[in-house]
Amino acid sequence: MDKGWSDKLKEVKALLSKEATFREGVDKLIAFREEMFAQITQIVMNYPAEAFCRAPFAGADGYHSKTLGYSIWHIFRIEDIVAHEMIAEDEQVFFGRNFREAIRSPIATTGNELAGDEIVEFSRRLDIGALYRYAGEVMASTNRILSGLAYADLKRKFGEDTQARLVASGCVSEDEKAFWLIGYWCGKDVRGLIGMPFSRHWIMHIEAMRRIKNRLCREARKGVDPVAYCGLSCNHCFLGEWCGSCRTAYNACSFATLSPDGQCPNAKCCGEKGIDGCYECDGLEACEKGFYIPSNDGAGAAKAQSLYIRKHGKKAFLKALDRFHEQYDFEKRPEILGQDAAEGLKRLERV
Numbered sequence: 001m002d003k004g005w006s007d008k009l010k011e012v013k014a015l016l017s018k019e020a021t022f023r024e025g026v027d028k029l030i031a032f033r034e035e036m037f038a039q040i041t042q043i044v045m046n047y048p049a050e051a052f053c054r055a056p057f058a059g060a061d062g063y064h065s066k067t068l069g070y071s072i073w074h075i076f077r078i079e080d081i082v083a084h085e086m087i088a089e090d091e092q093v094f095f096g097r098n099f100r101e102a103i104r105s106p107i108a109t110t111g112n113e114l115a116g117d118e119i120v121e122f123s124r125r126l127d128i129g130a131l132y133r134y135a136g137e138v139m140a141s142t143n144r145i146l147s148g149l150a151y152a153d154l155k156r157k158f159g160e161d162t163q164a165r166l167v168a169s170g171c172v173s174e175d176e177k178a179f180w181l182i183g184y185w186c187g188k189d190v191r192g193l194i195g196m197p198f199s200r201h202w203i204m205h206i207e208a209m210r211r212i213k214n215r216l217c218r219e220a221r222k223g224v225d226p227v228a229y230c231g232l233s234c235n236h237c238f239l240g241e242w243c244g245s246c247r248t249a250y251n252a253c254s255f256a257t258l259s260p261d262g263q264c265p266n267a268k269c270c271g272e273k274g275i276d277g278c279y280e281c282d283g284l285e286a287c288e289k290g291f292y293i294p295s296n297d298g299a300g301a302a303k304a305q306s307l308y309i310r311k312h313g314k315k316a317f318l319k320a321l322d323r324f325h326e327q328y329d330f331e332k333r334p335e336i337l338g339q340d341a342a343e344g345l346k347r348l349e350r351v
């Protein structure tokens with residue numbers, strides 16, 4: 001488990017365990033959930049529709065064997081069911097806001113009963129935009145329930161009436177791969193539910209989603225020119241786990257994600273000019289678009305790399321970057337290449 005997230009979960013549990021720090025624990029839990037949700041947002045906002053129904057680890061033993069679409073569905077269906085059928089005893093967000101129709105899901109259950117190709121087929125039918133809206137509303141609804149809890153509520157247990165309510169809801173399949181959930185949830189008190197469906201369960205599935213998207217990005221980059229339009233190298237990029245290259249539909253480079261149309265200004269401009277990259281552009285030295293915007297502290301370094309490609313070609317550039325990474329210890333290239341493009345070019349030529 002991600003060390004940072006595991007530490008946060010431990011801290012939340014410790015704070016919730018004492019009446020004096022309970023409220024702080026709830027606030028930290030909500031902030032932690034929002035931090036995790038931001039990763040789902042990144043994935044939903046940056047990847048193409050086909051990414052959500054692919055299972056690059058199909059057949060593996062673990063949460064990463066699912067798809068991105070299924071993972072979002074499963075996390076938030078479980079949370080919605082537990083938060084509303086068990087704790088609040090009111091209507092689920094799914095039914096109250098008629099999300100089934102919007103999401104176009106063939107099922108209303110948690111999805112535990114699905115396996116292999118069924119998961120891929122199920123994911124293919126989902127409207128991911130609607131699913132993402134649903135996930136956000138479930139999170140907000142649960143956060144409100146958490147905020148309304150008192151310390152004494154943590155010990156609340158669930159009896160046969162809750163079990164009957166869950167069965168009657170039809171939201172847990174009778175398939176043996178799913179039905180055990182009812183006994184599992186009802187064996188916990190509210191504290192136990194907070195510790196699993198509302199937190200740890202998120203961590204496990206979002207970590208699995210990270211693995212899936214890392215693999216999808218790697219696969220997207222296979223056989224694709226590793227030199228980005230702006231002159232950076234995807235082979236040497238610290239964003240490589242999030243971005244599948246600006247030359248593919250998995251483009252999640254920072255300037256693309258910051259642009260309202262989701263397109264990197266450099267990539268867009270190169271497309272309009274019909275050139276392979278900024279290194280082929282006569283206006284490179286004076287350009288202030290995208291990566292080259294003066295407020296970007298990496299502008300000079302990015303331009304230095306484009307200048308290098310223009311002068312020495314892509315092959316030599318990729319080899320120079322290999323040597324550069326061997327010779328220097330840094331987090332980001334501008335630390336070594338500096339802010340001045342001409343000077344950065346000279347430094348790159350010296351490696």
Ligand code: SF4
Pocket residue numbers: 228232233234235237238239240243244245246247251252253254
């Ligand atoms: S951010 Fe740019 S250099 Fe990095 S992987 Fe994406 S397109 Fe390639």
Ligand code: SF4
Pocket residue numbers: 265266269270273277278279281282283284287288289290
């Ligand atoms: S004008 Fe700027 S962004 Fe456009 S191709 Fe030339 S260098 Fe690249």
